[in-house]
Amino acid sequence: MFGTITVLDRGAVRIHTYVAPDDSVNVTTHLIETPNRIIAVDGQFLAGYADEVVAYAHTIGKPLDRLIVTHAHPDHYYGAARFGAPIHALAAVRDQIAALGDALDPTGATVLAADVTPTVEVVPGSEVIDGIPFVFEAYSGGEAADELVIKLPAQRVLVAQDLVYHDIHLFLGNNDIAGWRQALDKLAVDGAYDAVLAGHGAPAGPEVFAELQRYLDDAGVLLGDDGDAYKAAIIRRYPNYSGRLLIDIANGYLFGTGH
Template sequence: MNGMVTVLDKGAVRIHSYMSPADTFHTTTQLIETSARIIAIDAQLLPAYTDEVIAYAKGLGKPLDRLIVTHAHPDHYNGAARFGAPVHALAEVREQIIARGDSKLPTGQVIPVIDFTPDVELVPGTEVIDGVPFVFEAVSGGEAADELLVKLPDQRVLIAQDLVYNDVHLYLGNNDITGWEKAVDALAAESGYDTVLAGHGLPTGPEVYAEVRRYLADARELLGDDGEAYKKAIVDRYPAHVGPFIIDIANRSLFGAGH
């Protein structure tokens, strides 16, 4: 396996957190295993890593009930069709995915938008699955225009996905540092959660909020009108972080195609 799986035993739920290699900036897929099924949260950018997740899930011996896509970034939905399960997403996220259109991989392969368009509208609220409450909340602004936050209150698990990165450079292409700061502050104010699942990086705890907040403050300080200068400055400040090329991707949105 190229990726890494971290297993967290939470009683009525076992969480299998798949993290891709550094070449796709440690993107995560969360497999939430209940007594009778598996709920997958977010796909992967590359088919090879998606297939690793699916092979691992099949090895658990339970049906894959659904794939939930938390937001409209290709590294979290490109492989959706390969799961062979209904794809759930917020209505706003579905619209944004359709608006982005076909996805082109670094290899040049094109994945048609129809292959990853969500087909089930996810409505915020609480759904009890096999006796386990799943709390779905919509969050606006930050890393993406709209994101889904998933809480497992009985297990004290908060599935933040791209509202939180763990030791990976942040994607700032949505150009909303203030919105992201507000979202992180709201997460930090949550009580009763001791496990946080990040969209990039290993599972962590509430201490990650201060780390993300610090990175955002540094980005606000360093982000001027020169993308290359910003990249050098932020990489120098966070030399151990994975995925500096995610800064290049963000810079194309922030500063234009020349970056």
């Protein structure tokens, strides 16, 4: 296996977090194992890594009930068809994925929109799945235009996905640092969760919110009009962080270059 697995055991629920290698921007898929099924969260960037997740899920011995896609960034849904399960998402996220249409993944393989567009709408609110309470919340602004956050109150687990990165450089291509800070403030004020699952990187604790706010503060100061200069500066500030490819991708949006 090229990716890594971390397992969080919370009694009736076990969460298996797959983190892809650096060449796939350390994107995560979380397999939420309930008593009788598996709810997958986010579908990977590359088909090969999605296949690793699915192969691992099969070792758990429970059916994949659904794949929830949290937002419309390709690294979270290009591999969705490999899961062989209904794809769920917020209505806004569904519409954004459909609008992006067919595409090529980084290997040049075709990703058909019809295969990865969610077909089941996630409605914000509470839902009991296999006896486990889930809370679905919609966030706007920040890392992406629209994002789904999933809470498991009984397990004290917050699935924050791309509102949280853990020791990974942030993707700032949406150019909304202020919106991201506001979302983090909202998440951090709720002290009911002691496990925070990231969209990039390994699971963390609540301390990750202060770390992210510090990074956003630094990025706001260092960002200018030169992508190369910004990349060099933020790497000097956070030399041990993975995900440098994310800086390049974001710079393509911010500065019109891939550097």
